[in-house]
Every structure is written in C-alpha cells, then in structure tokens.
Amino acid sequence: MLQRPKTRPQQQLSLGRRLLRDRVLLLFALPGTALIVAFHYVPLLGNVIAFKDYQPFLGIGGSDWSGWENFNVIFNGDPAFLRALKNTLILTSLQSIFVFPAPILLALLLNSLFSERIKRIAQSILYLPHFMSWVIVVALFQQMLGGSGLLNNYLRSHDLSTITIIGNSELFHVLLTSQIIWKDTGWATILFLAALSQIDSQLYEAASVDGASRMRQLWHVTMPGLRGIIILLFILRLGDSLTVGFEQIILQQQAVGRDVSEVLDTYVYNNGVIGGAWGVAAAVGLVKGIVGVVLVLAANKVAHIFGEQGVYSR
C-alpha cells in the first residue's frame, strides 16, 4: 500500500486526473479485482438460499422463501448442530494452543542452527509435507499407526498388545491436531524466519555485551522483533478459526463416528450436498462466516488498543 503524506498538496487533483495519472496501476489491479468480484463477491449472493427452502432443481429463483426457518437449528439448538459446534470449538482451541505456536518454536530452533547447510537441508525436509494432499497424509498415518500398520504389526509380531490410534474416537481430536502439526509446521516457519532475519544482529551483540544470557536475548530481542508478525498471523487465524479442516476430517470420519468428528464444515457438507437440506446448511455456513468476520474485527481492535498495527490501520 502506498502511504500518502498526511499534509496534502493544496490543490486537490480531480478524480478524472487521478484516474488518468494512475491508469497503469489501475490496469494492473483490474484482473485481480475482476477475479475477486467474480469468484468471491458474486457467489456470496448465493447465501440468499439460507432464507429459502432451496431445491437445487428449482433454482434460487424458483425456491420458496422460508424466512428464518433455516436458522432454527441454530436458535433452537438442534443436537446435531450443537455437536458440530462443540467439536469445532474443541478443535479451534487445540489448534490455537498447539498448532499456532509450533512454527514459532521451530523457526527459533532453525534460526539457532549455525551451519547454513544443515539449516537449508532441514528446511527442505520440513517444507515437504505441506505439498502432500490430505489423502496422502491420512494414508501415511494409516500405514504407520493404523490397526494393521507398521507400529501395530511390530507390536503383534513381538507378542505385545496393540494400540488403537487411528479410528479411536477418544484420540481423534489429538490425532487431527498432530496431523496438522506434522503437515504444516515446517511451511509456516517461512514467515517467522523472514521476520527473524530482519532483526538487527547488532542488537544481539549489544545485549551480549550487557551480559544477557541466550534466554534473555530471546525474550528481549527476538520476541519483540517477532511480535508484529505473530499478532498479524493470529488475527488472520482467528478469521478462519472455525475452519478446522474439512478434507482431513471427512476422510477419517467414518471410523470414529460423527459424535467426535462432525464439525461445522462437515455438517454443512453432510446436510447440504449429501442430505439435500441446502437451506439449513447455508444458514449454518453463513453464521460461521459472520462469526469469523466479527472475530477478526474484534481482534484487530484489540491489537490497535495495544498499539500494534494489526491487519489494517485506522
């Protein structure tokens, strides 16, 4: 974003002049804007089906209006909806506590490696899982930890008792969280590593001259350097905090049952696309989106109060 100087030149340029002046820039922005409008804003209008008894074969125009009826599952606390909400919130908290800080720790760890060579190799290996699709990741976990996977086969052949990890409803939330950490932590370190490289090495030198230990350096030099990016990412994360992983869950839903595995996204899919209750599914999806927006706005406000820039200023 271009920052305008606060004091503007006395004579305001007319809109036409400004458009003419920025025409090249505007031209550059055009395709992106068109894409966002066509594929993000126009489809948003489809949310109107949350207020309709939508039947796909009748189309949006042909379906009956149903007022707030579809929202009844939310307001009246339909057990299936509440179950999905509960699981979503559990996973959201698990992910905020365990998944979010993981890349920060890993970045610090990588940053403390002296050998540039080893660091590069480690980074490449750590980035790799990010590029695997969930199908592959789930299959890998199955092959390793499944009932007839590597671990249990080993245990069986040594007459030890087996452990049910995959398909165990009690461990399902933990399993999901571990899979995310395994898959995406490495990739998520990139931004933090970039921020770390921005920290002036003279600060560390000055701190060590003053007798600061490694831990104190971490606390007083490194962390302040990372604070901006951590807060920015945390706010963005809050925006889709209710999005706790769709593909990953749907792939593993069967074995553990919906009591522990149904989240808002799978609820929308199972009821809408599969069950044909499109209106209800859209209503739940809409509320989920609104909650996300509110969370981002609130978190941004809090960031401003603490003097941080947040996602956007003003």
Added chain:
Amino acid sequence: MPVSRRTFLGGGLAAAAVAVTGTPMLAGCASDKKSSAAANLAVKLPTYTKYGEIKPDLPGTDVVLDGFLKYPANPVKAITEAPGDGKPITFMTNIPGAIPPAADKNQFWQALNQRLGSDLQISMASNDEYKDKFATRVAGGDLPDIINIPTDTPQIPGLVKAKCMDLTEHLSGDAVKKYPFLANIPTQYWKGCVFNGAIYGVPVPRGMSRTSLALYRADLLAAKGIKDPAPKSFEEFFDLAKEMTAAKQNKWAWTRVPLSTIRQMLGVPNVWKEEGGKFTSMFEDEANLEALEAARKMVAAGVINPDAFGDKATARKQWFNGGIAAFDYDSFVAWNQYYNDNTAGDAFAVNMLDVPGFDGGEGKPWMGAALNNVTSFSKDSKHSAETLLKIANWMAAPFGTEEYLFRKYGVAGRHYTLQGTDPVPTKVGVVETGIGLQYISDSQLALYWAGKPDVPQKQHAIQEKVASRLVYDASYGLYSDTQSKKQTQLTKTMTDLEGQIVQGRKPVSDWTAAVQTWKSSGGDKIRGELQDAFAAAAGGK
C-alpha cells in the same frame, strides 16, 4: 400451469419468482401426497414381454437368475438400425472401478460410438464422489441428456418433475413393446421409476444380483483344510472366522463386521417389514441388541481386519483379493467383480455361505435392492425421447445377443480372446469397457463367467438354496417424503452408533435410546407415510 397453495403461502416474492422463472411449485401437503400415491398406482406399468430367444443352461425362476455355462455360439444381432440420431448424446454416471481411458484413447468407446450412431459423451465420477457431482450439476442446472439418478437422492419426485421427461406415453402398457429389451425388464423394476403419477425413467434392475451374503475365498479355506463350509449357527460361524484368522501373519477372517449377516441370522427385517398394514423398521427389532452383542464379540476376538472401520470399499476389495481377509459380505455382482480384479492367479476361487439361524435352523437373507438407479432423460435435451429410449433399449439387450457381447466384452482380439465361444477378457478389455454403460439401462444379470462354468454353477446353487427364504423390503415402490429428505442423515446416525458399539466404545444399551431418537426425529413420520402409501396402494387394488 396450476398454481398450488404453496405458492400463496410462500408469499409475494416467491410468487413473483415463480412467475419469472415459470417453474411449477412442488406439491407439499399431506393430501397431495396421498393423491400422489394413488396416482402412482394408477400408472399402467410397461407390459413385461420376455425376450426368449436364448435358452439358459441353468434356468432361473422369478427370483433365481438364469445361468449360462458357455456364451451361446453365433450370438444374434438383435438390433439392426443404429439407435442414435447422429448428434452427440451426453450422459452422467458413477463408475465402480477405476476411471477408464478417455474416448480418444479408448477403442471400445470409439467402437461403441460407431455402433450407436451418436457420440456418447460420458461424464464420470467414482462411486464415492458421484453424490457430490450429482448435487452440484443439478444445482448448476447443468444436466446431461441421460442422467443416472441414485435411488437415495433426496426429493426425486420434485427433481424429475422439474428437470426430466415424462416417459409415460412411450412406456406405459403395451407402448413399451416398441423397445423390446426394455419390455424384457420385469414389471416390478418399473415400480421404482414411477413418480408424481408418471413414469420418469428407465430402471437399472438389480434385485437378486444385489442380494448379499458372506463371500469367502474357497482357495484360502481349502488351504486350511476347510471344504464346503456350512456353519449351522452363529457359534460355528464365529469358530470358522477364528480359524481363518492369523493376526501375526497379518491375516484376518473378515474385511468388515458381518453385522448384516448376523442380523439375517436373527431374522431382523430387510429395511422395512410390513405386517397387517403396520410397518416396522429394521432398527426397531429387539434382536438388534443380540446382533450388536455378537458383532462386538467378533471384533473383540480380533477376527476382523483392524482397519475395517474406515469402510472404504476399495480397501476391503484389496484385502479380499490379496488374501489378507478370507470373508467379505457382498453380492453376486461383487462376486463377479472379484474375478475381474483377481490378482491371485488361477487358484483364486470365491464361493458364498448360506446364512444359518443364530441358534441353528435357517436364517433369513435379505433380497437385494430392486434398482441400482433410475435413468432419466433431461427435459432440456435436444434429442427426442424416442432416440434416448432407443439408446436405453440397446443397453438392455440381454445375455446371448451380439449387442450384449460387445457391450460387456468389447471387440474380439483387443478386448477379449475367444476360448470356444467364451469371451475371456484381456487386461485392456477390463480397463476400456468399464465406462458405465450398465447405468444407462441393463438387462437382468445373467449368471455367467467366461471360461469358468463353475462360477455360474455355484451362484445358481446358492440362489436356489436361499430363494424361498428371502425377505423383501416392504417400502420398495412406496414414496415417503420424510424418508426422501431425512433418510441419509437418520441412517447415518444409526450406523455411526453401530460402529461405536461393535468397536466396544459405547455400550449395547445405547442402541435402545438411539432408536427412540430415531423415531422421534423422523422414523415415526416415515412409518406413517409409508403406511399411508401402502394403504392407498392396497385400497386401489
């Protein structure tokens, strides 16, 4: 176009929307439903005319399928003129196996287009993904000429009314005789194609071929010295499973929990049971508690593949084919498919267990679902109903005809090699012919396996054995609106619980409470609607 009460109830905006799009509203109230049951009954179903040129080696009955030991020599070319109209025809379907090569790389497909006289453009999705694809295409208003509509699609009557051709005048009564191979599909299958008092599609008949029992790897059992197993009770059935389990060698008896088999041992209804006009769901039967307890025992004893609960059909088939499991619960169609996918070599042999009573005596096997799907034609299609019906007719040419030989086996030399008169598929043949033609329409399955006459013999024998004991789903052909809307979700909740109970994570006693919830959240309503539809049907007779 009549304006229903809903239009007014829906308020001005909806009325305006209807006026703009010109879409008729769906009939949504109880009295309408009753009259629709009566209207469905009033439809004169297509007259069944058996196409009787070919004599089976193992004659069937109304229930048992015809069996053939050899493919008839000099198959008759039953249809002389190409059914197509020269313009491309689009079709959307699921594909049970691997997605085959596209038309430009698939000689079978090219030969097919030649024979049809129209390019058949097929849009495919795997079984698991078809529901998503179907729902999305309907919502996008982007429907092909020929549509494979799965029987558990929500709100089929509304869907076909808005989007599909009414075929009544072409098929009802004797009109169907114009399409001799569609007329060769027994009347009961057409019952499932009637909605809103009209025939909206062509059946893809299954029934007996979909009847599922315990399949077993006869070769693996023989290696353990077990020949022609015939357990007489659950205990013996369980013992057999224990004998075929060697967990240390990564071998388990079962690919999945045989809960359905156990239910059949206990005489649990097949989906819905009707008695004196009263309907009972399979879930309500008290015997479920015993069945779940027994299944739980099997899981605890470790005779079931520990990864079975993911319920991926592909994994299940791999285990059975790969000899990791010796038993699978599946149908006659799957039996054939196993031979198709066989990777174990010549020794590979499959057979089926009859189901005993739980404590001895005879069990009550379930008749397979009548239809795989209904095939409808889009209202917006540029082709005439006649052309599309001719295509469907071509696809229903029965075993013994030259059309059938081509449709199932392809071109001699490339897709199969002739051994005597038997077309033995080549690897290319298996891959290229799997383009889902059987879902446009199909003849009833004929029991036959090219080059292995013992397969139809075994299949025929077990069918004859169970035929008189088969239990039918009383709800077939009866429409319940609530069932159509909520069935998927309601059933899923119950199967979820089943899974947790048999894995020992929830007590068997939870089942009773779940049945109560099932009843109150839709089960009782479905029952009521089915009973009404049944009464309307009975009254109309």
